[in-house]
Amino acid sequence: MTSKSYAMVGGESRGGTIPEDLVRSIRVPTLALAGGASPEFFRSIADRIAELVPNGTLSVLEDQDHGAPAHVVAPVVARFCAVSGKTPVE
Numbered sequence: 001m002t003s004k005s006y007a008m009v010g011g012e013s014r015g016g017t018i019p020e021d022l023v024r025s026i027r028v029p030t031l032a033l034a035g036g037a038s039p040e041f042f043r044s045i046a047d048r049i050a051e052l053v054p055n056g057t058l059s060v061l062e063d064q065d066h067g068a069p070a071h072v073v074a075p076v077v078a079r080f081c082a083v084s085g086k087t088p089v090e
Contacts, residue, residue, distance in 0.1 A: 018045060018048055018049065018052070020052055023049055023052040023053055024052050024053070024054070026053045026054070026055075026056075027054065027055075028055065029055040029056075029057070029080075029084035029085075030049070030050075030053040030055060030056045030057070031056075031057050031059060031076075031077065031080040032046040032047070032049045032050040032053075032056060032057065032058050032059070033046060033058075033059050033060075033061060033068075033073065033076065033077075034046035034047070034058065034059075034060050034061070035060070035061050035064035035065045035066050035067075035068050036060050036061060036062040036063055036064060037062075037063055037064055037065045038064070038065050038066045039066075042066055043060065046058055046060075055084070057080060059076050059080070061073065061076065
C-alpha cells in the first residue's frame with residue numbers, strides 16, 4: 001500500500017474511511033485481495049471494497065499477510081481474470 005492510499009484509509013491503528021462514492025463508481029470487475037494473516041483492518045477494508053464495487057470480488061489468501069509473494073497472488077489474479085474475461089493488462 002502506498003503512503004497516500006494508507007493515509008486515505010487512516011492507517012492501521014485508526015481504522016479510516018473508504019471513499020465509498022469513488023469506489024462505487026468503479027465499473028470494471030475488481031478483485032480485492034486480503035491476507036488471512038493480515039491485521040483485521042486490512043481484511044475488513046478488502047471486504048468492504050468488494051461489497052461496494054458493482055462487480056467486486058473478495059479473495060482471502062489464507063496464511064498470508066499483506067505482503068503475499070507473487071507465486072501466491074498470481075494464480076488468484078489469473079483465475080479472476082479468466083472468469084471476468086479480462087487480461088491483467090486491460
